[in-house]
Amino acid sequence: MPKVETFDKDLIIAQVTEVFHDKGFNATSMQDIVDATGLNRSSIYNSFENKHNLFLECLKNYKSKCNTILSEKLNQTKNALESIGLIFDIYIAEMSKEEQDKGCLLVNCASEMANHDISITNFLQKNQNDMLSLLEGLVKKGQENNLINTKRDATNYALYLYSNMQGFRMTGILISDTSKLESIKNTIIQTLQ
């Protein structure tokens, strides 16, 4: 029987994701990926077909990792409004982790590749729908508990929040002052109260 795959695929994906996240798709070369993983060029092509496919796998992994962290933390909140605030808190923590914030891989990817790459656009659309329905559910719950006003319905508030999440991630790239980011978060929350 054959030799089995020895390297840790999850670790490789994590390493590659970091490079893509840092430099974006186009500025990342296969040489960068070889260097970051220590893997052989052939092994990469054996396991991931090509650069584009590898990138897609990184996107999927990034999304599911974010969702895991998010749903874990959302279990610890008292109510829906706090949950929404927590989303932005997670972002602020993420932004403060490193000297230079790289933004959100998915937002950056939309900016770089949407409308030029149908498979990427499809993935981003699906991700967007997932996020919108999560937000809509939270808003609905918050409205039922009278924590969130009913000036607008849950669908529209979800859209508003989704747009704000993207803006927040973009803003964090150039603004690292936590108090400014907190201020933006509080204004967003204020809208719902």
Add this chain to the structure above:
Amino acid sequence: MPKVETFDKDLIIAQVTEVFHDKGFNATSMQDIVDATGLNRSSIYNSFENKHNLFLECLKNYKSKCNTILSEKLNQTKNALESIGLIFDIYIAEMSKEEQDKGCLLVNCASEMANHDISITNFLQKNQNDMLSLLEGLVKKGQENNLINTKRDATNYALYLYSNMQGFRMTGILISDTSKLESIKNTIIQTLQ
């Protein structure tokens, strides 16, 4: 006396800007630029030094063009709150113009290049400061006229609006439904009222 520069530099910049806006910096090749302008490769290097410098000129041109359009239209508004709404209306119009919205060149550029290119980051920082003080001025005026609430001061609302502008431009890349964009705009305005 010598032959003088014959081609229209502004037209060339406009043509090149369109390519950069569509594909981003890294995915745009010099060949793309040669094709888009019809200019000779040598002429481009003679006039613009290199790709990076040409890109910077496009950014500057894009910014000043946006500012010109904005300040023209802002003169026709009744009050500060309407002015702020108009900013988002301009974006919606821009997004609806083409089948596929390309987003904002400056936002895309921040996503692609900020923190990797100091000259780009400096430009974006300056642009951000300009935008923030424009917004702060508008909010201040709106608050003086009791059109904008004083739950937060002008500086914080300016930050909030700036973040929302970026998010709005990102959202427009994947969402082309005008009514959804209008809804987001109205929610943002609602926050100020």
Add this chain to the structure above:
DNA sequence: TTTTATTTGAAATGATCGTTTCAAAATTAA
């Protein structure tokens, strides 16, 4: 040990990258 399949190394593929070079053509003032 032999068989089977995978990983590896290293080189090579052809294409494209940004940029340079330079002589020829073009243009305009003197």
Add this chain to the structure above:
DNA sequence: TTAATTTTGAAACGATCATTTCAAATAAAA
């Protein structure tokens, strides 16, 4: 016409791009 200078064309630069190739090394089951 002559002199000055720019635009042009086309080729070439070396580097790097994503991807392929394939024999050698490796590892585990038979």
